[in-house]
Amino acid sequence: MITKFGSLYAGHVDLGDLGFNGTPVNDRWLSDEHLATVFQKAEAIANVMDDSGFETLWLAEHHFQREGYECIPNILMLGLHLAHVTRRLKIGCGFNITPMWHPLRLAEDFATADIITGGRMIFGVGRGYHTREVEVFGAPMLDGDANRELFEEQVDIIFKAFNERSFSHHGKHYDIPPSVPYRGYELEEITLVPRPQNLPVECWQPVVSASQRGLDFMAKHGIMGIIGGGAAAGGAKDSVVAAWRDSLARTGRETELGTDLCFGLSVHIAETEEKAIGEARPFFEENMKMFAPLGFVSGLTDEQIAATADPRKARSAGLPTLEDAVEAGAWLCGPPDLVIDKLKALQERYPGLERVNVGSVVGTPQSVVTEQLRRFGEDVIPAFTVQAATQA
Numbered sequence: 576m577i578t579k580f581g582s583l584y585a586g587h588v589d590l591g592d593l594g595f596n597g598t599p600v601n602d603r604w605l606s607d608e609h610l611a612t613v614f615q616k617a618e619a620i621a622n623v624m625d626d627s628g629f630e631t632l633w634l635a636e637h638h639f640q641r642e643g644y645e646c647i648p649n650i651l652m653l654g655l656h657l658a659h660v661t662r663r664l665k666i667g668c669g670f671n672i673t674p675m676w677h678p679l680r681l682a683e684d685f686a687t688a689d690i691i692t693g694g695r696m697i698f699g700v701g702r703g704y705h706t707r708e709v710e711v712f713g714a715p716m717l718d719g720d721a722n723r724e725l726f727e728e729q730v731d732i733i734f735k736a737f738n739e740r741s742f743s744h745h746g747k748h749y750d751i752p753p754s755v756p757y758r759g760y761e762l763e764e765i766t767l768v769p770r771p772q773n774l775p776v777e778c779w780q781p782v783v784s785a786s787q788r789g790l791d792f793m794a795k796h797g798i799m800g801i802i803g804g805g806a807a808a809g810g811a812k813d814s815v816v817a818a819w820r821d822s823l824a825r826t827g828r829e830t831e832l833g834t835d836l837c838f839g840l841s842v843h844i845a846e847t848e849e850k851a852i853g854e855a856r857p858f859f860e861e862n863m864k865m866f867a868p869l870g871f872v873s874g875l876t877d878e879q880i881a882a883t884a885d886p887r888k889a890r891s892a893g894l895p896t897l898e899d900a901v902e903a904g905a906w907l908c909g910p911p912d913l914v915i916d917k918l919k920a921l922q923e924r925y926p927g928l929e930r931v932n933v934g935s936v937v938g939t940p941q942s943v944v945t946e947q948l949r950r951f952g953e954d955v956i957p958a959f960t961v962q963a964a965t966q967a
Contacts, residue, residue: 577922577959581631582934582948583669583839584620586647588612589940594857595889600864603642613646616941617653618660623945625661627952628960631697632657633669633801633932638708644865644937651688651696658692666692669801670701670781674714674722678729679751682736682767689771699779700733700798702726704869727792734796736767737776779837785815790822801932803839803905816925833925839932841906842914844950851908852897854943859897859906860889861938907933911954918955 588609592598621632634653637645647653654666671681688696702722703709709716716722728746735742741764744751752765780793782800793800800819816832823830841859845851863872867883872895882892900906904921907914922928933951935944 576926577918577928577931579630579930580951580956580959581629581633581667581837581930581932582620582624583633583635583932584617584934584944585635585937586613586617586637586645587937587939588616588643588646590643590861590938593938594860595864595883595894596886597857597861597864599884599886600642600644600868601884605641605643610641610643610646614653614656616944617647618657619941619945620948621657621661621664621666623948624952625664627949628956629664629948629952630930631665631667633667633699635669636672636675636701637705638675639711651684654696655688655691658695663695665695665697667697667779668699669779670699672703672709673700673729673733674703674709674716674725675712676729678732678749679736679767681729682733683769685776686737686767686769686771689773689776690769694773697779698776700726700730701781704783704871723789730792730796730798734776737771737774741766782815782819782836785818787818787822790819791825794819794822794826794828799835799837801837801839820927831925831927833922833928836925836928837930837932838921838925838928839934840904841900841936842933842947842951843906843908843935844911844914844947844954845908846910848901848909848913851910852901855906855908856897858936858939858943859900862936863894865937911950914951914955915958918959 588605589612590603617634624632634647634650635645636647636650638648640646650666650668650671654668657664657666668685673681685696685698703716706716709722714722714725725748728748731746732744732749732751735744743764752762755762775797778796778798779801780798782790782802790800802815816836819836820830820832820834823834843851843855845854864883866872867875867880875894879892879894882888883894897906897908901908904917907917918931921931935947
């Protein structure tokens with residue numbers, strides 16, 4: 576049963592000339608002052624969510640995006656600030672791109688934020704998808720196998736650091752601690768200082784490729800999965816949800832479909848479905864311009880991907896439409912009652928599902944993001960809080 580709602584803000588600043596007729600992604604180069612408005616926008620979103628019944632604001636770590644789409648380089652620093660200007664809202668790491676960190680620095684920084692915020696930070700890890708980001712920091716991204724191998728070793732180290740009073744790790748990429756003399760003895764183990772106050776650490780990871788190796792790795796560490804939302808649009812697929820249930824079963828947990836998952840959906844509320852689609856279309860198109868060349872819009876040809884960057888060709892290239900996304904269930908567009916009905920159908924289909932992320936895609940102006948979150952909080956969330964109260 577759905578009881579908790581969150582929203583992902585990946586860090587886009589307000590943009591002009593949106594959609595297929597607007598500025599191509601690679602031609603955007605915003606001023607430093609404009610890019611810095613991401614922090615004001617994040618604070619405005621957090622305050623609305625804090626007042627509107629949401630549980631978690633998820634933030635995404637990204638770097639070097641002068642185009643203005645994903646402009647938060649450090650989730651933990653921003654999350655610490657947002658926790659101080661809100662009352663109860665949790666801040667989720669969606670996600671710390673682990674290959675761009677030393678795993679012990681990431682573990683220390685999260686533990687610090689966990690203590691200072693009184694447990695209002697939620698941990699999250701990801702492998703990354705921007706070559707410009709990951710490769711610049713000296714980690715592999717073009718070599719997917721090397722990226723996964725590094726990521727898995729890093730996560731193993733992070734959970735050792737969280738869960739063990741002292742530990743060592745000697746693997747392919749890390750030798751922790753090195754064998755060195757220290758104050759009269761030979762160093763063999765180290766302790767994370769500080770360790771998180773709240774153990775075990777709640778941790779989330781995106782489910783993208785949904786390989787058995789990846790799902791089994793998550794289940795081994797007790798990591799929960801977010802499906803859809805952000806770059807990975809398209810909603811949840813039955814086969815992926817079933818594969819996740821099977822991975823949990825291999826660890827000895829028999830669960831209902833949807834357990835330990837969060838589904839990400841794009842939502843636009845208006846008086847009618849047609850009006851909602853019309854209002855949201857420029858944001859849908861801008862989102863596709865950003866993510867199609869990165870491989871996150873399935874089924875496109877090379878010619879169609881190229882067309883997203885050419886206003887003269889995009890509308891005649893046979894690209895997916897917002898109507899297609901609504902029909903597939905990845906977007907919920909329309910009046911509150913229609914959104915409620917579709918969410919309740921989702922929870923019937925996946926009885927173990929407790930969490931849903933709803934929100935606006937990259938390119939959506941701050942005024943629209945906050946208005947949509949407020950309307951969702953006022954007109955949709957109460958239907959699920961009443962449901963939960965009657966079944967308690």
